[in-house]
Amino acid sequence: MALDLANYETKTKDAVKAFWGHREAARKKQIEAGKIDQGERSGVTGGRNLDGFIALILDLVKANGLGHADIHLTRALVTLPGYFRPTKLWDLVVIHQGHLVAAIELKSQVGPSFGNNFNNRTEEAIGTAHDFWTAYREKAFGEQPRPFVGWLMAVEDTERSRSPVKDKSTHFPVFAEFQGASYLRRYDILCQRLVLEQLYTSASVMASPRSAVKTGEYSELSEMTGLKTFIRSFAAHIAAETAR
Numbered sequence: 236m237a238l239d240l241a242n243y244e245t246k247t248k249d250a251v252k253a254f255w256g257h258r259e260a261a262r263k264k265q266i267e268a269g270k271i272d273q274g275e276r277s278g279v280t281g282g283r284n285l286d287g288f289i290a291l292i293l294d295l296v297k298a299n300g301l302g303h304a305d306i307h308l309t310r311a312l313v314t315l316p317g318y319f320r321p322t323k324l325w326d327l328v329v330i331h332q333g334h335l336v337a338a339i340e341l342k343s344q345v346g347p348s349f350g351n352n353f354n355n356r357t358e359e360a361i362g363t364a365h366d367f368w369t370a371y372r373e374k375a376f377g378e379q380p381r382p383f384v385g386w387l388m389a390v391e392d393t394e395r396s397r398s399p400v401k402d403k404s405t406h407f408p409v410f411a412e413f414q415g416a417s418y419l420r421r422y423d424i425l426c427q428r429l430v431l432e433q434l435y436t437s438a439s440v441m442a443s444p445r446s447a448v449k450t451g452e453y454s455e456l457s458e459m460t461g462l463k464t465f466i467r468s469f470a471a472h473i474a475a476e477t478a479r
Contacts, residue, residue, distance in 0.1 A: 238470040239298035240463075243291060247462060248451025250287025254343065254389060255448035257284045285341045288387060289327055292339060292469070296329060299470050300477030304331040315376075318369035329473075335376045336476050337383040337469070338367070345391035345445075349418040350400075357425055360386055364434035380479075383436045383472040386429060387465060390422055392442035392454065423456035430459070436472065439465035 293306055307313050307328040314322045315338060329336040340363065344352050367384060376382070390396055399415040412424060419442055426438035440460050443453040455461035 238467060238474060239295075240466055240470060241291065241294040241298040243295070243462070243466045246287070246291045246294065247453065250285075250291055251389075251443050251447050251451045251453050252449070253287040254284050254443070255445055257286070258345070259448065284343060285326075285389070288341055288389075292327060295466065295470050296473055299473040301329070301331060301336070301473050304329055304336060304476075315367070316370055317366045318373060318375070319366045323363060323366060331476060333377070334379045334476075335382045337385065337472065339383075339385040339387065341387050341389075343389040346393050346395050349396055353418050353421060356388070360425070360429060360438075361434065364429065368434070381436075383469055384434075385465065385469060386426070386435045386438040387462075388422060388426070388438075388440040389453075390419055390440060390442050392419070392444040396442070419456060423460050426460040427457070437465045437468040 289308065296302065296304060296306060307330065308326075310324065313325045313328045315325060315328065315335070317323045325338045326341045327337070327339045329338075340360070342356060342360075344356065364384065364386075370376070371381070396418045398417055400417060400421075401415070402409050402413065413421065416424065419440070422440040426440050429435045429438040438460060439462050440456055441453045441462050442456065447453060453462075455463075458464060
């Protein structure tokens, strides 16, 4: 059966518009209420910024034959056991006939601060994956094939996220590929290595400017970490589960 990518290009543009639109709406709501979060946090407290991407993932599940699966989004149902900690909350969990089919994390980052946030996202992504796969090894999900584990990151496309960044390492040199690399390039390297090290089935980073609230504009950093690669990998996993 041919993979159905669920018209992802158009739906991604709609998701990008919604991402920026929800951020602005949340910010305006706080201003009207007289409660303004520090920095860019006012744009994320609405909690709906990435709903468009969740809708796309749901469409992919249905389009590739698994519409009858249990797709969980609510807090109580996206909790999975860990190994180094009792549980972990995911953004979306797909379960079919008692098997964990997929667990996906959706993240975003906008300026002006990128440095600390990049490090936090990196540590979180690595730690989450290591915890998950150790729990899988220890049969936390029972005897079953490896599920799809995905990490999707949306980053503001701005001069600050594309500018070269200097690092200091007093005793030993930083790997050459990181020297002078922008934050977007660092996310690209991170996603590539998350997949190469088999921490995630697929990891993707996309860049989008604030003006995309009207256009849905976004760009990819490399083929390996591009959204199409993520979409195809996920659709293929769903199709394989359908045929199982």
